[in-house]
Amino acid sequence: MQIAEIIRVLEDWAPLAYQESYDNSKLLFGQKESELDQVLVSLDITEAIVDEALQKGAQMIVSHHPLIFGGLKSLTGKNDAERALIKAIQNNIAIYALHTNLDNVSSGVNAEIGRRLGIANPKILAPRTGILKKLVVFVPNSSVQSLSEALWAAGAGNIGNYDQCSFRSEGKGTFRASAKANPSIGEIGSLHQEEEFRLEVLVEEAKLSGVLKAMQLNHPYEEVAYEIYAIENAHQEIGSGMYGDLAEAISSEQFLKQIKQTFGGVVRYTQAHKDEIKRIAWCGGSGSFLLSRAKAIGADLFLSSDFKYHQFFEADNQILIADIGHYENEQYTIGLIAEYLRKKFPNFAVLLTENSTNPINYL
Ligand SMILES: [Zn+2]
Known part of the structure; x- marks a missing residue:
């Protein structure tokens, strides 16, 4: 298999367009057409992780945190990250990161973390704006259903728990084909009127090019008006x-003990x-920037990591902050990525790192 195949399925799950502006998720080293038969999944890439890939014969490392940031x-x-990168380059081990794009998708x-907390049907705490587009396309009545189905299949028309969403309004389209045209309906040189639908669908930015391709392929007209x-x-x-909400309200003491049991480390x-x-908000990695949002949606507890001393005061008797550590709250990401790849490629070797990259020890 080629590295490009791994990248295609990872970016289908966590499109690069959904990473934060400061991030560097992508193929950081390697050539897409290189062949591979094993991939190693880790949270970070250290020199020890590259050694592990070498020892196990993996030709690619997929990590959550980007080695080059x-x-x-x-x-x-001059530091461990550079030594890891040099070793990866010398041994032709491809390096790929999916970071905030995997944080920002609803199955990431x-x-x-929500599954580990036992919370069913969680919602996004700070939904993102600016990534939705509306596609309007004019289509003859006879083709509106088949075109709609092609657009849906390409990923358009999803709103929350609903798919195949569209709006159709009827009207009359007019056009006149020039001598160079090859019209599927109407005659060259004469004005044609056609009963058409104005078909409207929502599309995520990351899926737009695929949806436009499907539109062009499945629309009967030589020139598509859209x-x-x-x-x-x-x-x-x-x-x-x-x-999301716990099935039943419990004491904060009991919940904190559960967190400690599930994630280990130290809970501050x-x-x-x-x-x-009952209502819990959480964010993998450094999530203190979401504290006011967690308060606004009425969360009783906000679980994340990397809170500074003064930020704990911002709980202000309105919410309970639980800082469980960065490595701890993202540790299950390794299994999540590996499980996803194994499902997509059942006959391909996906290895989980056996090294903890947590740089922090606790007394
Ligand atoms: Zn992180």
Whole structure:
């Protein structure tokens, strides 16, 4: 199999367009057409992880955190990240990262944390705006259903828990074919009127090119009349963090113990502001920027990591902050990525790292 195949399925799940602007998720080293038969999945890439890939014979490492994050102006092995990269290059081990794009999709990092917390049907905490487009296409009545189905199959028309969403309004289209045209309906040189539908569907930016291709392939006209609009609606399935309700309210003490049991490490938390908690918000990785959003949706507890001392004061007796550690809250991402790849390629070797890359020890 080629590296390109792995990348295609990963980016189908977590499109690069959904990463944050500061991020660097993508193929960081390697050639897409290189052949491989084993991939190693990890949270971080350290020199020890590259050694592990070498020892196990993996030709590609897929990690959550990008090995190259800021700009590289030299590569001399002055730190572990550079030594890892040099070793990967020398041994032709491809390096791929899916980071905030995997945080921001509804079946990614935060969905996995939600599963571990036992919360059913979680929602995105801060849905993202600016990634939805509206496609309007004019289509003769006889082709409206088949064209709709082609657009849906290419990924258009999804709203929350519904698919095959569209709006159709009837009207009359007019056109006159020039001498160079090859019209499927109407005669060259004479004005033609056709009963048409104005068909409207929502499309995610990342799926737009595929949807336009499907539109061109499945529309009967030589020239397709269509319009694309940027819309401001938030995408319910894409964005930062998640929230949901526990099946039953429990004491914060009991919930904190459960967290500790599930994620290990050390739980740093603020004072409980009510006897029982039910609504939980969470964000894998460093999620303190979502605290006010968690308060706004009425969360009783916000689970994340990397809170600074002064940020704990911001709980302000309105919410309980539980900082469980960055490695701890993202540790299950390794299994999540591996499981996804194994489902897509049942006969291909997907290895989970056996090395913990957590740089923090606890006394
Ligand atoms: Zn992280």
